[in-house]
Amino acid sequence: MLIIGSHVSYKNENQLAGCVMETLEYGANAFMFYTGAPQNVLRTPIDDFKTIKALEMMKENNILLENVICHAPYIINLANNSDMEKYQFAMRFLRQEIERCMTLGVRYLVLHPGSATKLDREYAISNIIKALNNVLIPEDNIVILLETMAGKGSECGINLEEIATIIDNVRLKDKVGVCLDTCHLNDSGIDIKEFDAYLEAFDKRIGLKKIGCVHVNDSKNGIASHKDRHENIGYGTIGFENLLNVIYHPLLENVPKILETPYVDREYPPYKFEIQMIKEKKFNPHLYADIIEYYKNK
Ligand code: FE
Ligand code: FE
Numbered sequence: 001m002l003i004i005g006s007h008v009s010y011k012n013e014n015q016l017a018g019c020v021m022e023t024l025e026y027g028a029n030a031f032m033f034y035t036g037a038p039q040n041v042l043r044t045p046i047d048d049f050k051t052i053k054a055l056e057m058m059k060e061n062n063i064l065l066e067n068v069i070c071h072a073p074y075i076i077n078l079a080n081n082s083d084m085e086k087y088q089f090a091m092r093f094l095r096q097e098i099e100r101c102m103t104l105g106v107r108y109l110v111l112h113p114g115s116a117t118k119l120d121r122e123y124a125i126s127n128i129i130k131a132l133n134n135v136l137i138p139e140d141n142i143v144i145l146l147e148t149m150a151g152k153g154s155e156c157g158i159n160l161e162e163i164a165t166i167i168d169n170v171r172l173k174d175k176v177g178v179c180l181d182t183c184h185l186n187d188s189g190i191d192i193k194e195f196d197a198y199l200e201a202f203d204k205r206i207g208l209k210k211i212g213c214v215h216v217n218d219s220k221n222g223i224a225s226h227k228d229r230h231e232n233i234g235y236g237t238i239g240f241e242n243l244l245n246v247i248y249h250p251l252l253e254n255v256p257k258i259l260e261t262p263y264v265d266r267e268y269p270p271y272k273f274e275i276q277m278i279k280e281k282k283f284n285p286h287l288y289a290d291i292i293e294y295y296k297n298k
């Protein structure tokens, strides 16, 4: 069965239960959330009562906990240790994020590997490895999914080799995996038209069973543009058919597909309508108009 969902917002009012309600609105059976604003590290304590409510709603609606993904805030940078205090803060925050996930029962945590900034890339990657080895402990019931990055600025994790090097050197290997992002892959230089070839190379170097999540996004920019600007499904340079091919790929059947496409007019979430297109396998040329009409009349 297709496992599809989107990024949803986690607000303190209902916490995880709010995420589930939003997911149901979109007709999805998976979701991804940040435990607070993605840009900052302000976090509120988890209310177990809200978590229990979320788990009940999930059970009633066949949303499996294994298809729920948490995304760490993108300001955590494990690659740069030129400011030791910041580096240590990033590790401490990641540790807390792991604890939060485990309190919620969430098994997957997506992480941007980090940015090298002025450091040598190889050294930056060794910092990521050191940080992960520092943070992860054998008792953790979590898999950190390293996201494939577009190569904007000095991002690390922009090709198979960099991701593989991190995984190769993390001691607790069962606690690291990969999150593919189609927009990032495209922008980093992978042709999604040739996705089978990419998967084959991935399988050889890392192993397909390491893929724990796929972010399905179209891209505003061309192959190898190193930009990282997401576009709505079928409206970018990757295109509807190529994205469908990823979403319905038989080798990724059990992997949750998560949309992180932009809101329409910065206001209206596109996910309900994009998920509908994906389920029907039919491109909607009136996507924006349909979304605006729906939310204006709501
Ligand atoms: Fe991400
Ligand atoms: Fe992503």
Ligand code: ZN
Residues within 6 Å of the ligand: 181, 183, 184, 228, 229, 230
């Ligand atoms: Zn992105």
